[in-house]
Amino acid sequence: xxxxxxxxxxxxxxxxxxxxxxxxxxxxxxxxxxxxxxxxxxxxxxxxxxxxxxxxxxxxxxxxxxxxxxxxxxxxxxxxxxxxxxxxxxxxxxxxxxxxxxxxxxxxxxxxxxxxxxxxxxxxxxxxxxxxxxxxxxxxxxxxxxxxxxxxxxxxxxxxxxxxxxxxxxxxxxxxxxxxxxxxxxxxxxxxxxxxxxxxxxxxxxxxxxxxxxxxxxxxxxxxxxxxxxxxxxxxxxxxxxxxxxxxxxxxxxxxxxxxxxxxxxxxxxxxxxxxxxxxxxxxxxxxxxxxxxxxxxxxxxxxxxxxxxxxxxxxxxxxxxxxxxxxxxxxxxxxxxxxxxxxxxxxxxxxxxxxxxxxxxxxxxxxxxxxxxxxxxxxxxxxxxxxxxxxxxxxxxxxxxxxxxxxxxxxxxxxxxxxxxxxxxxxxxxxxxxxxxxxxxxxxxxxxxxxxxxxxxxxxxxxxxxxxxxxxxxxxxxxxxxxxxxxxxxxxxxxxxxxxxxxxxxxxxxxxxxxxxxxxxxxxxxxxxxxxxxxxxxxxxxxxxxxxxxxxxxxxxxxxxxxxxxxxxxxxxxxxxxxxxxxxxxxxxxxxxxxxxxxxxxxxxxxxxxxxxxxxxxxxxxxxxxxxxxxxxxxxxxxxxxxxxxxxxxxxxxxxxxxxxxxxxxxxxxxxxxxxxxxxxxxxxxxxxxxxxxxxxxxxxxxxxxxxxxxxxxxxxxxxxxxxxxxxxxxxxxxxxxxxxxxxxxxxxxxxxxxxxxxxxxxxxxxx
Numbered sequence: 001x002x003x004x005x006x007x008x009x010x011x012x013x014x015x016x017x018x019x020x021x022x023x024x025x026x027x028x029x030x031x032x033x034x035x036x037x038x039x040x041x042x043x044x045x046x047x048x049x050x051x052x053x054x055x056x057x058x059x060x061x062x063x064x065x066x067x068x069x070x071x072x073x074x075x076x077x078x079x080x081x082x083x084x085x086x087x088x089x090x091x092x093x094x095x096x097x098x099x100x101x102x103x104x105x106x107x108x109x110x111x112x113x114x115x116x117x118x119x120x121x122x123x124x125x126x127x128x129x130x131x132x133x134x135x136x137x138x139x140x141x142x143x144x145x146x147x148x149x150x151x152x153x154x155x156x157x158x159x160x161x162x163x164x165x166x167x168x169x170x171x172x173x174x175x176x177x178x179x180x181x182x183x184x185x186x187x188x189x190x191x192x193x194x195x196x197x198x199x200x201x202x203x204x205x206x207x208x209x210x211x212x213x214x215x216x217x218x219x220x221x222x223x224x225x226x227x228x229x230x231x232x233x234x235x236x237x238x239x240x241x242x243x244x245x246x247x248x249x250x251x252x253x254x255x256x257x258x259x260x261x262x263x264x265x266x267x268x269x270x271x272x273x274x275x276x277x278x279x280x281x282x283x284x285x286x287x288x289x290x291x292x293x294x295x296x297x298x299x300x301x302x303x304x305x306x307x308x309x310x311x312x313x314x315x316x317x318x319x320x321x322x323x324x325x326x327x328x329x330x331x332x333x334x335x336x337x338x339x340x341x342x343x344x345x346x347x348x349x350x351x352x353x354x355x356x357x358x359x360x361x362x363x364x365x366x367x368x369x370x371x372x373x374x375x376x377x378x379x380x381x382x383x384x385x386x387x388x389x390x391x392x393x394x395x396x397x398x399x400x401x402x403x404x405x406x407x408x409x410x411x412x413x414x415x416x417x418x419x420x421x422x423x424x425x426x427x428x429x430x431x432x433x434x435x436x437x438x439x440x441x442x443x444x445x446x447x448x449x450x451x452x453x454x455x456x457x458x459x460x461x462x463x464x465x466x467x468x469x470x471x472x473x474x475x476x477x478x479x480x481x482x483x484x485x486x487x488x489x490x491x492x493x494x495x496x497x498x499x500x501x502x503x504x505x506x507x508x509x510x511x512x513x514x515x516x517x518x519x520x521x522x523x524x525x526x527x528x529x530x531x532x533x534x535x536x537x538x539x540x541x542x543x544x545x546x547x548x549x550x551x552x553x554x555x556x557x558x559x560x561x562x563x564x565x566x567x568x569x570x571x572x573x574x575x576x577x578x579x580x581x582x583x584x585x586x587x588x589x590x591x592x593x594x595x596x597x598x599x600x601x602x603x604x605x606x607x608x609x610x611x612x613x614x615x616x617x618x619x620x621x622x623x624x625x626x627x628x629x630x631x632x633x634x635x636x637x638x639x640x641x642x643x644x645x646x647x648x649x650x651x652x653x654x655x656x657x658x659x660x661x662x663x664x665x666x667x668x669x670x671x672x673x674x675x676x677x678x679x680x681x682x683x684x685x686x687x688x689x690x691x692x693x694x695x696x697x698x699x700x701x702x703x704x705x706x707x708x709x710x711x712x713x714x715x716x717x718x719x720x721x722x723x724x725x726x727x728x729x730x731x732x733x734x735x736x737x738x739x740x741x742x743x744x745x746x747x748x749x750x751x752x753x754x755x756x757x758x759x760x761x762x763x764x765x766x767x768x769x
Contacts, residue, residue, distance in 0.1 A: 001002075001278060001414060007292070010521045013207060014717060020596070021685075023261055023377070028373045030215040030307055033162075033405060036082055038342050042577065043238035043592075044679055045726070045766070046073040046172070048138070049717070050297070052742075056151050058339075059267065059268050059327065059333075059336075059339055060319070060322075060325040060326065060621060061325065061330065062243075062307050062333065063092050063243065063307075063322065063323050063324075063325050065242060066105070066162075066242040066243045066323060067104075067105065067106060067240045068105070068106040068108070068111075068197070068239070068240070068243075069100075069105060069106070069107060069108070069241055069242060069243040069244070069245060069323075070106070070108045070110060070232055070236050070241045070243070070245070070672055071093075071097065071107065071109050071110070071233055071247065071319060072109075072111075072112075072229060072232035072244070072245070072246050073093060073109070073110070073111050073112065073113075073247045073249060073313055073492075074112050074113075074228070074246075074247060074249070075112040075113050075115075076231075076249040076312030077093075077248070077314065077594075078090065078111065078112060078113030078117075078155075079113055079117065084571075084723065085113070086160065088316075088404065089160065089314060089316075090158065090159075090486050091162060092316035092317070093247075093313070093319075094159070094162040094163055094166060095166065095170075095316065096319045097109065097168075097202060097319070098163070098166040098167075098168045098314075099320070099566070100323070101168055101200055101202060102405060105323075105449070107198045107202050108197075108202070108203050108205065108235065108239065108241070109159075109170075109195065109203070109204045109205065110204075110206070110231060110232040111155065111204055111206055111228070111292050111590070112158070112204070112206070112228045113151070113155055114147075114148050114151035114154075114155045114206060115147045115148045115151055115153050115156055117150075119147040119151070119591045122479040123219050126308075129328070129450055134165075135735045138197075139290040139673075140461055140740075146711075148695065152166070152174070152206065152208075154261075154584075155206075156172050156204065157649050158581075158652065159204055159417050159563060159575075163202065165263075167355065168200075169199075169200070169201045169202070170201065170202045170203075170204050171196055171202070171203050171204065172194070172204055172206075173189070173193075173199050173203055173204065173205050173206075173460070174205075174207075174208035175189075175205065175206075175207060175208060175231070176207065176208050178628065179666070180234065180238075185247060186238060189238070190238060190239060190277060190294050193239055196340060201264070205231065205232075205235060206228065206229070207228055207598075208229055208315065208598075218279065218456055218563050218709050219413060225290045227293050228292040229246060229294050229296070229297040230293065230296070230297050231686075232244060232246065232301075233297035233298075233300050233301045233308075236301050236304075236308075237301065237304055237306065237711075238307045238759075242299075242306070242307075242310045243306070243307050243308070243309070244298070244301050244307070245308075245309050245311065245319055245322055245461075246290065246294045246298060246304055246308060246309070246311075247298065247311065247312070247313030247318070247319075248310055248311070248312060248313060249312070249313065249748060250291075250312060250442040251265055251311065251312045251316060251328070251329060252265050252267075252310050252311055252312070252328070252329040252330035253265070253274075253291065253294075253308075253310055253330040254265045254297060257354070259356055262522060263290065265329055266329050266330050267329075267330060268333070268336050269295075269298070269299075269302075269330050269332045269336060269719065270336045270337050271299060271336075271339075272304075272337055275299075275301065280571050281565055285674075288749070291409040294310050294701045295310075296436070297311060298330075298332040299332060301332070302332035302333055302334050302336075303334060305334050307330070307332065307333045307334075308331070308332040309328075309329045309330065309331050309702075310329050310332075311329025311330070312329070314400070315397065316393075316396060317393065318503055318578050323699065326620070332666060342398070347477075347520075347525050347529045347532065348528070348532060348535065349529035350486060350515070350518045350520070351459055351461075351486060351516035351518075351529065351532050351535040351536055352487060353484075353513070353518065354459050354484030354486055354515060354516060354517070354518050355458060355459045355484050355535055356513070356515075357485075357512055357513040357514075357515050357516035358456060358459065358483055358516060359482055360481060360482035360511060360512045360513065360757050361454075361479070361484075361512045361516060362435060362482040364457060364511075364512070366433040366435075367647065369433075369435075369479065369480065369482070370429045370430075371403045371514070372479055372507065372508060372509065373426075373428055373429035373476060373479055373480060374426065374429050374476070375507040376425055376476060376479070376503075376504050376507055377422045377425040377426050377429070377508075378548050379420050379503045379504070379507045380421060380425070380472065380500075380503055380504060381416065381422050383503045383738050384415065384418045384419075384431035385499060385542065386405065386499060386503075387413060387418060387496070387499050387503065388413060388415065388418070389594040390495040390498070390499035391411075391412070391413040391468065391493075391495070391499075393495050394468075394492060394493050394494065394495050395411060395412060396410060397492070398492050398519070401492075403492060404650075404651075405651065406421075406592065407466050407593075408465045408552035409428075409494065409592075409593040410467045410593045411466050411467070411492060411493055411496070411676060412469070413468055413469060413496060414439050417469055418713075421469055421473065423503045424473065424476070424712050424717055424718045425476045425718070426718075427712075427717045428477070428480045428717035428735070429541075430477050431479070431480070431717055431735065434454060434480065434481055434482075434735045434736065434739060435454060435482045435739070436453055436454065436455070437453060437454040437456060437766075438451060438453055438464065439452045439453060439454060439741060439764065440452035440765075440767075441764070441765040441767055442654060442762060442763065442764055442765060443761050443762070443763040443764075444760055445744075445750065445758050445759055445760050445761055445767055446759070447552050447747065447748040447750075448745070448746075448747045448748070448758075449745070449746045449747075450744070450745050450751050450764070451742060451743070451744040451745075451746070451748075452741050452742075452743055452744075453741065453742060453744060454739045454740075454741055455482075455739065455740060455741065455742050456481050456483045456739060457481075457483055457538050457738055458483060458484065458533055458536075458537035458538075458539045458740065459483065459485070459486065459537050459538075459541075460474075460478060460483050460484070460485050460486070460490070460534045460536070460537065460538050460540060460544065460738065461486045461529055461538070461539045461540070461557070461722070462474050462485065462486070462488070462539075462540045462541075462548070462720065462722075463488045463526065463539070463540070463541045463543070463551065464487075464488070464489055464490070464543060465490040465492075466490045466492055466523035466543075467493070467541065467542070468489065468493045468496035468497050468500055470542055470721075471487055471497050471499055471500050471501065472504070472718075473502075473718035473719060473720070474487065474540075474720050474721075475500075475504050475517050475719075476717070476718055477718050477719070477720050477734060477735055478516075478517065478521040478719070478720075478738070479508075480717070480735050481735045481738040481739055483738055484516055484517075484518075485503070485516065485517045486518045486520055486536070487517065487518065487519050487520065488519075488523075488525075488526060488529075489519075490521040490543075491523075496502060497519065498519065499750075501517065502639055504517060505517055529532055530551070530554045530557065531555070532557070532686055533555070533556045533557045536557050537557070537558070538557065538558055538559075538560055538738075539551055539555060539557045539558070539559045539560070540560050540561050540721050540733075541561045542561060542721045544562050545648075547758070548561055549564070557728075559735075560673070560721070560723050560725060560729060560733065561721050561722075561723060561724075561725075561727060562595065562642040562674065562676055562698075562721070562722050562723060562724035562725075564674035564676070565594070565595030565597065565599070565644070565648055565674060565676045565677075565722075566596075566646055566647070566648055566671060566672065566673050566674040566676065566678045567587070567596055567597065567598050567599055567600075567674075567676050567678065567679075567706045567709075568598065568599070568600045568601070568602055568647075568665075568668070568669050568678050568679070569583060569584055569587050569598045569600075569601055569602070569679045569680075569681065569706065570602040570603075570604075570659070570662070570665040570669075570678070570679065570680045571584070571601070571602070571603050571604065571607065571612070571616065571680070571682075571693070571723070572604050572662060572665075572681060572682035572683075572684060572687055572688065573606040574603040574605060574682050574683045574684040575607075575612070575681040575682050575683060576681075576683055577615055577616075578611050579681060579703065580612075580616060580681040581615060581616060581619040583618055583679065583681055583703070583704065583705050584598065584601060584681075585619050585620065586622060586705040586708055587679065587705045587706045588601075588620060588623070588625055588652070589620075589623045589624075589625065590705070591707065592649070592650060592651050592653075593650045593651070593678060594707065595648075595722060596676065596677050596706050596707055596708075596709040596710065596722070597647055597650070597706065598654060598705065598706055599614065599647065599649055599654055599655065600645060600654060600655045600656075600660075600672070600677075601620075601655070601656045601657075602653055602657055602665045602668060602669075603616065603656065603657070603658055603659070604658075604659065604660075604661065604665075605658050605659065605660055605661075608636055610656055613636070613658075620654070623646070625652045625653060625654060626652060626653040626654075627653070627654065627656050628640050628641065628642040628653065628654070628655045628656070629641055629642065629654075629655070629656055629657070629678060630642060630645065630655060630656065630657030631657075632657060633657045633658050634750060636658070637690035639643065639656075640731075642655045644707060645657070645671075645672035646672045646674075647669070658698065662682075663688050663690075665680075665691070666690075666691065666694050666695055667738045668695060669695055669697070670695075673697065674724060675696065675697050675698055675700060675724040676697065676699070676709070676722065676724055677696045677697065677698065677699040677700075677701065677706045677709040678691075678693070678695050678700050678701070678706070679700075679702070679704065679705070679706050680701070680702055680703075681703055682703070684701070688702045689745055690702075697724075698722065698723065698724050698730045698731040699731045699732075707723065709731070709732060710732060710742065711733070711734045712733070713731040714731075714732050715733060716732055716734025716735065716736070717735065718734065719732045719733055719734055720733045720734070720735055720737065720738060723737070757766060
């Protein structure tokens, strides 16, 4: 890149850009993407509770001064793995550039993809024009320059069509390496671009590979530029851009291969630290560059005082997020080495801050804590549109990533779910004050009174997956119980969680401090947090069996939670079949992804001969439930056999098995269940009594759906989770499960003195004197 460094660069400070909101793609009820313009309009109508909830990361503060930016999109972003155009990504790119153009930004696009597109089209043309005998002959490689010529016109036609649909005018500027050796050309190029930008036209640059005289290999540094990454850098210098955004097929620059779970995203590239440390992998699957070319271009531009951010072009809104100051991708900046003083809050500092804030919360009057909860409910209600937009962005990425339907179901924040959360918080606010409740009062001796009162546990660390509504429930419970809280949600809900966290903490009074509730954003921080048994008092994992097991193995801090939700419904021979059908249907289909959904249906053997089993099976199949039989049931039902009775489907599927009687049902549950929730449907009171008393489980129901095992439905207001352990709390854990006790002794100068001077009475006193 030495040739680029030799250019005469006088970087101008551009006027401050028009601030833009955090714009995110959304989907409507039919799954159709909502245009970014619509999102802007919706976000401007939010009321004052949502005002400026986002904050610019200190290492991204420079984006506030961006007026002119260059966006470079690579072949791996423009095309799919089969070489065809990625129309969805191109559409999202054009939508973002259109909105920036509307908001007053001067946008220049550098695009790759012509060669790849041309190759795909020429292969089709060759196939269409070939005879059968031609196809039997070895097919030579297509000429790259011919591919470029064919693909360039197609690529530009597509951009022109897309931008025209958005009422934006674009223009094509094809350049070659040799052009930039001509001073007159460089001046004319600059004048033309300025004229286009003044007219709100988006210039689209590409290297004219069809007539370029450069030959492979392109990786040398003998020319002015040798790929579209270095072209983008050169244009940033020539046209005095304020920011260069290089879109890649990964999130940014990693410390190792992006596919390696041990690799970490490098948020800020410091040449003195990272140069020479990073090993680059394969180049782009289609283009000439790859991450090596991007880093070289970024370093060159940053050295010339032009900031660069490498980020993913697969996300539908990353350019907007970059200009909003979010900490995404990898930033290259000339002053990056001076930012060492701007460091992230450590895990220990976050936990200590939560503890300090919780003590201030406990010092408030009961009514003041109640008012905080009501303010949280009001803020969630006022910001439900914004919350939905952020959640819909998570849903789009989850669908693109190919996540299972059960996870997407848990991830979804429907309007009625937000309304339910708001209602549950108000219920919590109106509950009896939990802190400082007098639980026991004893006279130890004359004028020596011992009291036992409730008090908060301290600091909670809750690690949960895919369910952003859990964040709201847990935060509300923490506030009600006076606890500090650290939250770590799954990456699939990162935007939803961030939005909810900011809404909630925005109404916590300064006398308490917003650090009462900390949001952990990186999985790398979890191991450090799990070591803080001196500050964190309880860990609550909510997620898969694997997650819970890993947490338990990694910490000395007490862990409260459940691994699996293997819930059974046993239908006894005396059951009312109509009632059983309703209960079984609800337990399986009301919310299949829930941990309290039925996963195994146990049926008394007599029902297999009197038609009861068939009625239950038809009821489930009518609802679209896939049935897997145990050894006895599969033969009767002619269904596929189950691989394991200890399986949580979390979907419209369940296992069916035949058992001899209630004792056999209990044995099956104890062998294969997870201790979560079990149900018996029977009209025989004695059989019900046996089941309720002998089943070893956190919750046992008679003639009621397993779906009732829920903190809100139990009247707890909300739940931090469901515990299957036997120590401290079991079943749905609400406020009571987040409290412990302390002893208070009120005396009158007494001393022990070997117990010689004290006469113990140990008299129980009424709680209210």
